[in-house]
Amino acid sequence: MSRDRVAALWQQAQARQLLPADAVVPPPETARPWPVALLTALGAWLAAVPLVAVLALAFGPLFQHGGAWLAGGLLLAVTGVILRADGLPLFVEQLAVPLLLTGGASLGFAMFQDLPDPAAAGLLGAVSLLLGAWVRPLWLKACLAAAAALFCAVAIGRLVSPRGAWPLPRPEWLGWHAGVLIWLIAQRACRPVGLRPGWLALATGWGAMTLLGLALSSGMALLTSGTLGNWGSTHGMAWAGGAGGVSAVLALAAAAWLTRAWPLLRQPGAAGVALVMAALAGFMPALGAALLMGAVCLAWARWRLAVAAALAALWIIGSFYYQLSWPLATKAAVLAGAGLLLGLLAWPALRRAAPGQPQPRAALRPARWGAAVSLVAVLAVVNVAIVQKEALIAEGQPVFLPLAPVDPRSLMQGDYMALNFSLPGGVRSVDSASLGSARPQVVAQRDGQGVARLLRVHAGEPLAAGELLIELSPRSGRWTVVSDAWFFREGEGQRWAAARFGEFRVAPDGRALLVGLRGAGLSRL
Structure with missing residues (x-):
């Protein structure tokens, strides 16, 4: 797009109050072709x-005598001077980056070895931020600011007294929200757009890491654990104390910020949307901060960071699925109700045509068809899965597998019970290559009561009389039979603690479904 065209679009956006009046067009980028840079x-x-x-061999003995401080400081000072130079060739710039990482790792090793964790993390964050302000490459400024945001959040979280002493869902909640406050102050210093590219790079790096921290500290999002693995707590940042109230207030502040910047939003429908989002933020302590950052980015034309804030908000809403303190039906009702209210609020706006625009009925026809097709697809996928599982429950063979011992510390966690089954030898832990191939199956043999023993991994050989196949599923980095947890209602832990067998329904092709737990002697619980 030509420079004149960009300027014309910029003026139109300002005339429609989509951009602040003092915003200026960013200067053109003079970047090298990416293959050359790579x-x-x-x-x-x-x-x-x-x-x-060579540096490791030279300074290695010093690490045994506190020399990590000296080695790290010298490397950071040297690379800082190099990266401060004007007109730095790309090769020299990239050559200095590994030295910068080596110096930072050495200094971090010394700090965490000799200082308390909060002091070490805070000091390392300050060093990262000072280096980010000193060096000239903008991309490196953003990376160092992101590292500073991470270390500062860790420092503040470690300063928080043990869990339960604060009315917070997790210690890092305070650290990431302090990061949001610092980012807001930095964003104010970056206005108008394009006048302070160095400050803008620092603020962008800090904001990106803060959004990432808000999202990941909320726990796994819906359906991501199947592909990314269950690397975090499934509880996420559930509502606790006043954290939900703070999140709701921040969501309302986000709406007020956008309304002040865009007068077009000063209407009842937009106020209703703000109230719905504030209600959702009350259940999700990290959502309000992500919405506020997104609103500031939209009002101040930080488009890429606004997209990151939207993705973080979607992740946080998806993590609501794993808040085990709520029944699944209640969580579904909350989200469905919020979606229905948002749809009703958006409908009048979709029916009104702006001056000079096509009539909404014709303009929105593709969108309506897309929404209808999406709805039919979602209902089809869900109901096909339901029908398949109901058929498996009705027609599958009843099989009981003895529960193997589990770590007593993980036996009962909140509203679920950890399960473990003794698998035969030859079943290895899950690797990324195996997730895309056929799942392994084990051969089981039932007795007269339906209690089965897992004999061996099936290698394609014919089954003997009384044998059947059971398909394994990946859970938490290992293979198991269907699931490694049994979920129950709040307050029923004592009832299920007597479980001794898992009750399954197994299809002829090995597909299995966990339908219940049985006590000693296969007694019903």
């Missing part, structure tokens, strides 16, 4: 490997 960076990093090895 190959140059690759050569520099390969050249840095022997250099870092």
Whole structure:
């Protein structure tokens, strides 16, 4: 797009109050072609490997006598001077980056070894931020600011007294929200757009890491654990104390910020949307902060960070699925009710045509068809899965597997019970390659009561009389039979603690479904 066209669109956006009146067009980028930059960076990093090895041999003995402080400080000082130079060639810039990482790792090792964790994390964050302000490459400023945001959040979280002493869902909640406050102050210093590219790079890096922290600290989002693995707590940041109230207030502040910047939003429908989002934020302590950051980015034309804030908000809403303190039906009702209210609020706005625009009925026909097709697809996928599982329950063979011992500390966690089954030898832990291939199956043999023993991994051989196949499922980095947890209603832990068998329904092709738990002697619980 030509520079004149960009300027014309910018003026139209300001005339419609979509951009602040004092916003200016960002200067054109003069970046190198990415293949050239990639190959140059690759050569520099390969050249840095022997250099870092020589430095490790030279300074290695010093690490045993507190020399990590000296080695890390010297490396950071040298690379800081290099990266401060004007007109730095790309090769030299990339060559300095491994030295910067080596110096930072050395200094971090010394700090965490000799200082308390909060002091070490805070000091390392301050060093990262000072280096970010000192060096000239904008991308490196953003990366160092992101590291500073992470270390500062860790420092504040470690300063918080043990869990339960604060009315917070997790200690890091306060750290990430302090990061949001610092980001807001930095964003104010970056206005108008394009006048302070260095400050803007620092604020962008800090904001991106803060959004990432808000999202990931909320727990796994819906359906992501199947592909990314269950690397975090499934409880996420559930509502606790006043954290939900703070989140709701921040969501209302986000709406007020956008309304002040965009007068077009000063109407009852937009106020209703703000109230719905504030209600959702009350149940999700990290949502309000993400919405506020997104609103500020939209009002101040930080488009890429606004997209990141939207993705973080979607992740946080998806993590609501895993808040085990709520029944699944209640969570579904909350989200469905919020979606219905948002749809009703959006409908009048969709029916009104702006001056000079096509009539809404014709303009919105593709969107309506898309929404209808999406709804039919969602209902089809869900109901096909329901029908398949109901058929498996009705027609599958009843099989009982003895429960193997589990770590007593993880036997009962909240509203679910950890399960473990003794698998035969030859079943390895889950790797990324195996997730895309057929799942392994084990051969089981039932007795007269239906209690089965898992004999071996099936290698395609014919089954003997009385044998059947059971398909394994990946859970938490290992294979198990269907599931490694049994979920129950709040307050029923004592009832299910007597479980000794898992009750399954198994299809002829090995597909299995966990339908219940049985006590000693297969007694019903």
